[in-house]
Amino acid sequence: MSAFELIVPATAEEAVAALRAAAGDGVAALAGGTDLLLDLEDGRVTARRVVSLRRLPWRTLDWNGPTLTIGSTLPLRRLELDPEVRAGFPGLYDAVRAVGGPALRHRATVGGNLGRSAPASDLVPVLLTLDAEVELIGAHGSRGVALDRFLVGSRRTTLAAGELIRAVRLPERRPSAYLWQRVRPSNDISQIAVATAYSPTRRTWHVAIGGVAPRPVLVPEAAGALGGGRPTDDAVRRAREAVRRHAPVTADKRGSEEYRRHLAGVLLDRAVATTLARFA
Amino acid sequence: MSASSVRLTVNGAPSPLAEVPHDERLLDSLRWRLGLKGTKEGCRTGNCGACTVLVDGASTLSCLTLTHEVEGAAVTTVEGVADDPVGARVRAAFADAGALQCGYCTPGFLVALTGLLREEGRAAPVEELLEELASNLCRCTGYSAIARAVKDARERLP
Structure with a gap:
């Protein structure tokens, strides 16, 4: 006896209709399943119906000038192996490589990562520094939401019942970096992670921190301290102090608050240096 | 239903x-x-x-x-992996290096490495292959021989 009924719609309209029809008695959207299946098995998510997105034509990667649109069901491994993505968004490449191993990344998707909104998501910090916009599709059409507003907290987003993530849009290529610290590198989540990116058109730095509660966040105080362009040593020192002071760090089994604040500063230093080394 | x-x-x-x-x-x-x-x-x-x-x-x-x-x-699966020329080389490299102890992790390593080498060929440096295989765990910790087998399998590629 199956714990759930699997529904496999062929179009986005059918998928949205299936989600809405089942909204009353527990329904979940299935992309790669690498996170959802564990939560279903452990009862953290209860769903009598699971709507598979595998037949939807969303495994796409589209460039429009400097803008990259990533289809929500594109496996992470496809992003990782794309040379243009790696060159244009090196921080995103770093972050994708931090998600499990290749066998997981062949199934795990960008949309799944955002929809599941895990506090230790490796993709969210980088996507925040890249000003990612999430494109949603529902019964009343599409809407775009800034990622920072889409994410609410641990496992919570502004996705409405019957809505799906259709794509993630990155407005421009940015030199960027993502660095993390873990107790065990290969099979644990990050204790703390720092993403940095520089917008050449706006001349602004962007700094985000992950592995913090209840969700990864931008740290505008640190970004501001870096100024516009190549930061001085003094500016980097002030940014390090800002990230230590303003990061919403808490203690848990993976590390004390003090240790994490220290790590945040160290990783910020290294992320800025790595980003600078990636300037064109 | x-x-x-x-x-x-x-x-x-x-x-x-x-x-x-x-x-x-x-x-x-x-x-x-x-x-x-x-x-x-x-x-x-x-x-x-x-x-x-x-x-x-x-x-x-x-x-x-x-x-x-x-x-x-x-x-x-591991039963069919050596039907492929890359998989056959991977299996031979593991056998020659004695890259197993209890053997429980071995099928996963053989299949994962075959997949990586078919995807990336010789383009991937050994260090990168080893990093990618970090998501395969050997609880006997017999990693030295496994690492030798990975290096050898890559060199045996056609």
Whole structure:
């Protein structure tokens, strides 16, 4: 006896209709399943119906000038192996490589990562520094939401019942970096992670921190301290102090608050240096 | 309700499966319906890599994959991995290096490395291959011989 009924719609309209029809008695959207299946098995998510997105034509990667649109069901491994993505968004490449191993990344998707909104998501910090916009599709059409507003907290987003993530849009290529610290590198989540990116058109730095509660966040105080362009040593020192002071760090089994604040500063230093080394 | 047939090609042979519950994992279909016990269940949470198989050539954690989600796919398990020239070289390299102790993780390593080498060929440096294989765990910690086998398998590529 199956714990759930699997529904496999062929179009986005059918998928949205299936989600809405089942909204009353527990329904979940299935992309790669690498996170959802564990939560279903452990009862953290209860769903009598699971709507598979595998037949939807969303495994796409589209460039429009400097803008990259990533289809929500594109496996992470496809992003990782794309040379243009790696060159244009090196921080995103770093972050994708931090998600499990290749066998997981062949199934795990960008949309799944955002929809599941895990506090230790490796993709969210980088996507925040890249000003990612999430494109949603529902019964009343599409809407775009800034990622920072889409994410609410641990496992919570502004996705409405019957809505799906259709794509993630990155407005421009940015030199960027993502660095993390873990107790065990290969099979644990990050204790703390720092993403940095520089917008050449706006001349602004962007700094985000992950592995913090209840969700990864931008740290505008640190970004501001870096100024516009190549930061001085003094500016980097002030940014390090800002990230230590303003990061919403808490203690848990993976590390004390003090240790994490220290790590945040160290990783910020290294992320800025790595980003600078990636300037064109 | 909530069980139906699935068409798969497994190790080159059409393998239709009947009455597969919607929540059944590919790992269980391979082991218990098809008797392919080479694919191992380690953690069942995607942490250890012992259950790795190829789905249309892409390494995949069969414990975190619904059988229904790979409908129509070509699946390769460790039993079929050496039918491929790359897989045959990987297996020979592991045998020559004595790259196993208890052997439980070995099928996952063979399949995962075959997938990586087919995907990336000689383009991938050994260090990168080893980093990518960090998601396959050997609880005997016999990594030195495994690392030698990885290096050797890459050098044996045609």
